[in-house]
């Protein structure tokens with residue numbers, strides 16, 4: 219197997235903590251201790267209520283497709299061999315959205331509100347990306 | 356005229372793809388700047404303010420090459436393609452406050468022959484809107500470039516409002532039709548039909564190749580001064596009635612916006628109309644930043660030319676065509692004239708208000724709008740009048 223050659227996240231700060239949970243097979247988002255709102259991407263404090271207090275809380279891992287684009291012509295050289303692929307926005311049950319890919323579903327089969335669930339894609343020894351698949355009923 | 360600020364000079368280079376401009380990025384912009392300064396009827400030494408486009412040049416190097424030995428005001432508004440229309444407002448404020456007498460706004464690049472947009476994105480993560488957010492949460496999944504960032508908004512609009520590919524195509528065709536009346540346009544002499552549009556390959560579905568702006572070499576520039584000084588200059592001054600800019604929320608992350616269609620322009624447009632004392636119904640033409648077809652449609656809605664969700668019908672009915680109720684991008688825009696980062700839109704608006712547009716002239720034009728769009732949806736608007 220050839221080495222994984224696509225862009226990787228930097229594993230530092232709050233972003234690094236997010237990916238550390240993914241590596242352990244957990245999808246967690248920040249949840250505000252002050253007002254209970256979930257947030258993604260990671261932020262230092264709650265823009266809803268101003269609280270600095272929060273914790274990483276487990277997501278249900280379930281969500282639905284909010285929107286997507288099918289990339290037919292890669293605009294980044296590392297994805298040239300991957301087209302066509304879909305970059306998908308998933309809206310989680312908790313309300314936060316994240317950008318990912320849905321594995322095992324042809325781009326042409328995607329639809330808005332398609333129910334999906336998280337799977338963990340260990341692309342390197344250090345990095346596990348949260349991806350999605352069609353939800354099991 | 357007493358108070359206020361005006362555009363008193365415009366300048367452009369030729370616009371081209373193959374074989375390329377043959378000039379450096381700076382050289383191109385200097386050429387456009389010299390044309391604008393000459394058009395204004397002033398000397399380079401009188402230019403004491405410079406507002407370079409973000410990441411495309413430094414005021415110091417413009418000044419040193421042009422001979423602007425009295426530079427007092429230098430700033431850049433970091434809003435990508437929204438910078439030029441936003442900079443008009445900052446330049447107007449600067450000259451009215453006496454911070455400078457003549458402010459030069461240059462923009463230009465070798466978008467075709469040089470380091471092309473997509474390669475910049477790939478090689479320089481720090482220049483991507485969103486910075487580490489894009490690096491850590493978008494790029495690993497292949498969400499790497501502007502047509503992809505905006506395509507997710509377009510698809511959502513299609514889902515919520517029934518906007519169609521044919522309606523996006525109507526925009527591409529209208530821009531191309533306008534370019535047929537503009538000999539400077541790269542797509543002059545190369546008409547496009549809706550059938551051609553629908554047959555063009557997908558790039559970032561729902562965006563086809565013909566939904567996307569051109570990649571071209573070229574530069575444009577304008578000079579801003581006070582209305583008082585403008586009275587003594589040769590060209591018909593074009594008044595900056597108002598200019599405003601704004602950001603979506605959050606500006607650094609696309610996916611978690613409560614309202615994905617609320618962009619910077621949503622905030623900026625009502626403010627600009629309020630300050631200018633006019634309404635969208637008073638506008639004779641609009642130069643809308645058309646990086647992609649849907650962004651043009653979306654901005655028509657957020658400026659208030661039509662209600663949200665009705666942009667598709669608006670463009671399909673021909674209202675944005677020359678002869679329609681709101682001619683849009685009479686030069687052909689980024690889609691069919693050239694990608695001059697939005698400065699070309701300002702230059703065309705000035706030409707319309709000076710009534711120098713020949714057979715693409717909007718009859719009796721008195722007041723027009725220019726918009727800008729950049730990064731993850733930053734927006735700007737300038738309302739100009741003769």
Ligand SMILES: [Zn+2]
Pocket residue numbers: 250251252253254255264265266267268269
């Ligand atoms: Zn809170």
